[in-house]
Amino acid sequence: MSDMYACDRCGKPTPNFVPWTCGSIAGKLGYSWCDDCEERFERELAWENEQSEKDAITCPWCGYSDPDSWEFEGEYDDGYECSHCGKPFFVEKRVDITYTSKRRIDDMPEGWVAE
Ligand SMILES: [Zn+2]
Ligand SMILES: [Zn+2]
Known part of the structure; x- marks a missing residue:
């Protein structure tokens, strides 16, 4: 046992x-x-049938990827329906935030030479 x-x-x-x-x-x-x-x-x-981290909302039923995904405003919406097959599914929007920074040209010291 x-x-x-x-x-x-x-x-x-x-x-x-x-x-x-x-x-x-x-x-x-x-x-x-x-x-x-x-x-x-x-x-x-x-x-x-999770369709994770797709560029567009992808239907987990028929695989249709919605070209109007950018219009989706909700955070997590159980009312979403595929515009192709009409089946409902969850959508979770994840937005990656990145930062790009650079020096201002105005603050450049005179006579500075790039190496
Ligand atoms: Zn159990
Ligand atoms: Zn569909």
Whole structure:
């Protein structure tokens, strides 16, 4: 009889135990998910069919990429519908902010020569 653990998701007893490769986290050496939870998680992941970090809003149903994505104003909108197949899905907009800085030419010391 193998050791039994409690499923981290639903608390059901399970023999499943997967140790973390990086050692203990918060006093635990790994995680236990029962077969049911494992299966549900994989099913949910496959179901979501996440289209992450695309340049345009991409429909997770039909793959249509919306050329009007830039008009999307919401942060996280469960009312979004594909304009191609009409199915609803979530959209999360992530905007990368970068900064570009440079010296002002006006502050250039006289006689400065580029190397
Ligand atoms: Zn479970
Ligand atoms: Zn679609």
